[in-house]
Amino acid sequence: MGRAPCCDKANVKRGPWSPDEDATLKNYLHTHGTGGNWIALPRKAGLRRCGKSCRLRWLNYLRPDIKHGGFTEQEDQIICTLYTQMGSRWSAIASQLPGRTDNDVKNYWNTKLKKKLMAGKVISPNNNNNNKTLLTTQQNSDFQDNKNCSPPSSSSSLVHLPILSNDINNFSSNLSLDLIHQQLYSPQFMNLEIDGANSRSNKNNNSSNIEGSTSSSSLALLDYKGGSSLLEEEKQHGVGDDNDESNKEFLMDLGFDGVPTYYDIVNGLNCHERVVGEFSQSISSCCYSEWVDFNCAEIKPH
DNA sequence: AAGGATCACAACCGCTTTTGC
DNA sequence: AGCAAAAGCGGTTGTGATCCT
Structure with missing residues (x-):
């Protein structure tokens, strides 16, 4: 027997969030916080969404401290450096980039940075003049x-x-x-x-x-x-x-x-x-x- | 202009880890 | 200590936008 599903899949909405849903979630979290329980949150907030989906929407998109928009050269370099050191530990990498989420970094790496790196258009730990660190x-x-x-x-x-x-x-x-x-x-x-x-x-x-x-x-x-x-x-x-x-x-x-x-x-x-x-x-x-x-x-x- | 290909990114899935009892 | 539930995480998928022929 597998584990119980976190929500009733048949009765939850899936796919892109509407502005109304965003507003509902934002307002609820602003007033009540998560209450330490994302699973129960959508029911309390009046959303027909899975708790995990609410959590992800908040963490990856709605949080006020999220930085939207393109990555800077400096961020590119940090991601390359950390990826070389720790691999695809996106949350650890994202923690070094204020305002960026693990999902952001992961998507950016998979869609752009990896290609940029392979084309030699980004400074990387393996080909740049700034990242070599040596010990005396x-x-x-x-x-x-x-x-x-x-x-x-x-x-x-x-x-x-x-x-x-x-x-x-x-x-x-x-x-x-x-x-x-x-x-x-x-x-x-x-x-x-x-x-x-x-x-x-x-x-x-x-x-x-x-x-x-x-x-x-x-x-x-x-x-x-x-x-x-x-x-x-x-x-x-x-x-x-x-x-x-x-x-x-x-x-x-x-x-x-x-x-x-x-x-x-x-x-x-x-x-x-x-x-x-x-x-x-x-x-x-x-x-x-x-x-x-x-x-x-x-x-x-x- | 149309439609297929590619890109970008939001969202989902399922496994692992953490937490609380 | 053991278990279940919740949270965290990384891989993958879906979909709208944009590009190219």
């Missing part, structure tokens, strides 16, 4: 020590790394790696704290996040000091040197195709050719203590 060496180290690993806060503001512009695949050839490094360690980015990061991998943790990172086309900084922390895979593939105690940092781009690309941001060496082959094969089967998925980390200034 200190933050990365804190992160490894499990400091500041709280869930993302809605009140925090993302800090962007301006140098990582355009398509990440182009930056090694088009931009100065020295400049990238300089910006990574500029005062602007040195005193950041991790406000939340939900995709960190740990070599002691068998549940690798690498796969998830791969599918989200994230950017990450692989960071270690000296050879002692090198993983076997890294040694085998020449990413680092056991006898070299200097900082080793690689900027890593995991594209949608799942093929990681490495950039040696310390030595200004594009090591893509050197490591991308076999190393990319091993990446899905191992985890890195030095790994931080910036795509999913939210950082803010102190």
